[in-house]
Amino acid sequence: MQRTGHEFYRKTRNNSIVKLVRERYIRDDIPCQSEACKSTPSCQEATPTSSALLTGDATHYVVPDISASTLVAIRYLEILEQEELRNIIVPQTVMLSLQQHDKSRTYKRLRQVVGDPRRNSIVFYNEICSDTHVSRLPGESSLHREERALRKLAEWYHQHTGKRIIILSELFTSSSSQGVEIYSVEQYLKKMWPEHTTLQNLREVLKEAEIEEDLDTIRLFSSIDSKKGRPVAGYTEYRSSADLEAGIKSNRYISGIIRINASNRDQAFVANNNSPLGDVMIVGNEDRNRAVQGDTVVVELLSEVNQATPSFGISYDGNDDEELGYQASVEPNSTKRRPMGRVVGIIQRNWRSYVATIQEDGVEQGGSMHLAIPLHPVIPKIRIRHQDVKSIANQRIVVRIDSWPVSSQYPNGHFVRSLGPIHQLDTEISAILVEHGIPESQASRGFGEACMREMPTDTPETPWRPTEEELSTRRDLRNIDIFSIDPPNCQDIDDALSVHELGDGRIELGVHIADVSYFVKENSHTDLEARARVDRFAGKLTKGLQLPHGGLLTRKDLYYLIVSVIWTLDNNYKVVDTWFGRSVIRSACEMEYEQAQELFNGADTVKGLDKKTAQKLKKSVVKLVDILRVVRERRLGKGALELESSEVKFQIASEHNITDIIPKKELEVHEIVAEAMIMANASVAERVHQRFKDSALLRHHPAPTKERFKLLEQAAATRGYQIDYTSNKTLAHSLEHIADQSSDDPALVSLLKTMATMAMNEAGYISSGNTTFDHYYHYGLALPYYTHFTSPIRRYADVIVHRQLMECVLETSVSPSPATPSLLHSNSKLLNLCLNLNLKTRESKLAQRDSAELFQSLYVLQQLKNGPIIMSGIISEIRSNGFFVYVPRLVLKGPVYLKDKSGELMVPLSIVSGNSSDDNAYMTNCSYDSDNQTYVAINAADLPRPIKFQLFDHVQVSLKLHMSHAHRHQVYMTLVGFEHRQAANVKLSTKTLTEEIISGEHKEVQATKEKSKSAKASKAFRQTAQNDSVYAILESFRQMNLIEDSEESQ
């Protein structure tokens, strides 16, 4: 090893520049991490092929010159972020340079590119590698040295891999040679991506963009404040970082993430946990001082007298319940006054890609600067440059913010690409994906070549078969009747069941799951790919990649490799022994839910099953239901909750035509299969934790927080019900009691249960080492340990759990090699993975909610063509300007406004007349009285007595659509009449309809087996689109959420 000095400059807090000297050790064993490297043994030793990152089949590798001093280059970072670009070698010197110049955002973005395994990109330690290290020559400029260093690195790579190496630089002047080419980004795109107009256009746009990082750099490197302009709109320059730091220390400032109130964009909040006063409120655009939703800001507290009360009205442009977690911080109906503040600095921008629409009036005016209105109502309009605005008018476009100088009323940004014409289903679905950070092209792409090569060949001509040797290591269950119960046409069956009577009164109950960890090794290409995407695109794992018999496919004469959980039960169905391990099975039958239910109901013959099989399986199914009913009852006795989810099925007849919205129907068999899966997940969780005390991947559902249950408590009290949520047991009791007492009002029961579900905390993945035993408890399921094990083909967490279980039962490490440390044993690595999985799950949940709203609005749009849509509903929430009504028939919650934006009352005459056509005429001279919580009363001189609307009152509403250009159409409702909540007064027809729907919904929700729903839905989708369409993508993240809702009762 060799020692060398290294010096660099660093900006200090007070903006002076100091020279630092560091010593480095030079090494000669740094591997190139390329599959193409065949000649250098030290590379191959250090990186076994399974973890090589640069692909062997690439035409070229890219070495970008993005250092802090090359101003031009930073702006092109967005090009590198495009997922088409792969095999990028980022020199560590580039990373260092960004770090040293406080380019933390650029640094993070670059790290993200390199950290995404799908990009096959790496950081190379060129400075400590003896072959690529370059010392500065006397009198040499840093640019020249950098150029030499990158060149040397490129040449070294060319020698190792034989690939064309392309250095991207806007400044380097030397010419290409020896397999090393130097291009500007423009030249590179023209040469290597000539057809890719999106990339070409993006570069054009970026060339013009004023990027905030650039501005900072200009300030740092030049003394002229050329870019600063005169402040406008009441904005002020941000304070220096030294000021901010001192202010935070002395509690004069607080820092935190800024959240904007979706129902009143003039109000923003920054959480302030240190103060009993609670969150700091920021009122108005001026005091928000260019902060954007999600930015980490520094807020100066205004004097104590300045306090304000958060408003609590219904938003007039949709997106009302902003983010799920937000409700907790802005406590509804709270009249508590809050301290006010003003943004004086930004610690971290949280800018992302935004979906937007060009402001309509701007299109007529022409010109090159335009305002784009983001889809998300709390994001400010963004000023972008576009030469041909007519071509993107009436389209949903993707834009990015580049900078927000003090001299500009709106942030400056740039156009990235168009998603298509507004209000088209495809466009709007793409918009939802972008808004939730779900890469669309990634989703529709199958698994790559490299992944496919890792799978054994398995074609109809040469089917893959396990070797005798492999079979001999597995428990042989081929003589046992094992069957699967799934929705019709299920393609990716990954679980099966068995009930085997031992003859002495004991029974073996088995759950059998596809042995995915046998085929997918840790850190293999497939594993990395799945890790990056699988929790969202769970369904895709099998679409792009058929696991040979790891998935239980419908081939009769084949054996399946399985991981089994087998419980030995005594005659009271108590577990006396549990066996976990690898096995081999033969499938006796793939049943559909309906078939299994019929067998259980007593049918001797069932359509689609031959008589012999039916007879054989009938006994098993009956026994299975018998056992799992008992298991389920016991779990409910311990406090497990039966909550509501509002899953619906959309019937889509053609691309733009949603013909119906149907609440799901549920069979008992669904519940039974789900119970078996819950039982398996719980057993595996406990087993895995025995060995992995500090790093078991578990699933935790925390007990509810008080604040979130308060509203529900108060709401239930208006009907005289008590909700006791001291424990899950008391809560289950309370809900049961309400159901009994209100059996004549199923809509109310369903609504209260939905509200309880909403008030729950979200379940999430945890690493056992990060918390203590009492934090493992799953509140909703009432289980001490829980995890996800039963869907490894569709969820990545399950793959990890399979590997951990295998280490337990095989008593040996399943890590690929000692060189690459396994994730399984590292609490911190696992914790990171959990955070990531939880984040993505949450985004996909929000995306799912958005897509349901999209479908509902399209449905209303179509139905309105046939005349008014009058529905029965129930008041679900009272706000300061109206209330929300829940329509069970469509599983839809929508606002009824009683005041307009300016606060004027608008009480429709139809309430009195009962005539729906009167809903456009308003009562005059009336007054409004409300506690913003349980009732609204309307009083008018010509009314005999006030009309009072109370929470949970039944009403008749007419569904309307608020048509929008820049946003999705929003469903709202007008009141057309009352229904008395006493059952006797309800018109029979409505009542029957409601009951029918609600009762179906009820049963469904409890412990639904997710697949039935998703398959039904995907069938509906399939009528119109092939598998890789956006519908399929949407479907795959629906699946993910359905699993959550059903097994978890979240």
Ligand SMILES: [Zn+2]
């Ligand atoms: Zn090499």
